[in-house]
Amino acid sequence: MNVVVAMKQIPDLQQIRIKNRQPVFDDVPLTFGTIDKNALEAGVMLKENNLAEKVIVLAAGSEDLEDTVKEALAAGGDEAFLIVGDDLNGAESSIIAQVLAAGVKKIDDVGLLLLGEGSGDNYSGQVGSRIAEILGWPQVGYAGAIKLEGNKAIVTRVLEDAEEVVEVALPAVITVVSGINEPRIPSVTQILKAGKKPKEVIEEDELDGINKEALITTVSNLAPESDRKRIVVKNVAELVDKLRSENMI
């Protein structure tokens, strides 16, 4: 059985600058979302425990993906399956879900599809659930632990006020929380080897039946206005005075 980990190529959020309330993407490198890396680590650990044969990284985006995916292959992915299209970076959840579901169908013997509970940039959390519906698979979101027993997964779902341990039959879609593990940092050797790992790259238009109708319209996307005082105080005594004068303490 193979584990597929779906990862999203996003701009490095630390490097986005805001100018006139607009985000500026010039020269911002692409990377994978942080929780996506927890999903990958969860898949790699299943393989290391001999519960999965291969860990296949699945992603849809611009052709930069071929470069971006190297970090995932260095961190333990065995192979990559990439769906490339100019308009796929930042495409809406309903379209990406169809594209990734079509990708899953092209991969042999998938027992488990892992994702982060939300992407690093949009954090909408829709894609995993939409894929599960398209494939007709059961799903468990917000996994804090995953065990595989035969053709079943025993998953601990971490909710706000409780944890529930559930059992689902495979194949299934599972999304993970960042607390599930600490993603490994690949060594230099692993990074060098990553370039040689197998990659299958297909064009988006090779996939049939993708409905590219936009379900969402974005009216604006602006940094919030901030009108903070930004008063620099010299010492703690001055700070305490200021807060007292505002009746804050």
Add this chain to the structure above:
Amino acid sequence: MAVLIFSDKANLALELLTAAEAIGEKAKILVINDDEQAEILAHAGAEVYKINNNNDVVLADTAQIAAVVKEAACKLGADIVLLSSNRRGKELAGRLAQKMGAGCLTDVSSMEINGGRIECKRNALGGATVATQYINTDKKVIAVAPRSFAPYAGSGGKVEELALDLPAAAVKVLEVKAKETDTVDIAAADKLVAVGQGLNSKEDLPMIEELAKKIGAEVACSKPLATDKKWLPEERVIGLSGKICKPELAILLGISGQVQFTVGIRDAKVIVAINTDENANINAMADYILTADLHEAVKEMNKLLG
């Protein structure tokens, strides 16, 4: 444009009733296997439809719940489904939307009618921006962030039973463990003292707690302190994947100010940043900035505040 509401939590369902009102709709509410919730909501004036004591319905099975909610929306003539954007609601949103052929927005923090459209606001780009968006399709699934609307308080509600064809559950619940009770809700606190990676060690937490106690605040933190270092529980995390807080006062200690954090605190009334780096991002969004070692500053504050 009838609206159907579903949440596993009564308090969040009450907020959704207010949200529905904001878009000019009186909503119907679906309650699954929860008599107490049905009663609370009816008492607050809601039109409740309940599927009762049905052991075949498993809340943990997102696919099954999506089928139930879709069927209920269909029967009750609702095109718009409002869910709570807590973890259960958010997981359900995508599956339900896919099933209904609906556009979907999650973590929505405000909704208003503009030119006949329901304009929703939500954080984007990890919280760096706020996007205003609307759903193009007739069928809509909107998951509303907790605490975005006040709980609804009306009267004269009613409860009706709803019979539905239910698909079988495919998820089996083996065990439910209540989380260790952290009774503090940082999202509800008036004042917060939040620590970040500038904190040297877990042994320094007591003086942070002391400061919080002196000013009547709760202790919160940035994500790495809970998920990597595990010095504080996850419930205390401020930010995009933690809690969105709007306190009167927030004292931020040793926090650099990545957007995923600041999105959770930028609506505070007064923000104080204490940091060794005078160019820290957090200073751009603070009202009072002190460039100092947080440990020294906190010790001194504790002394000054007696």
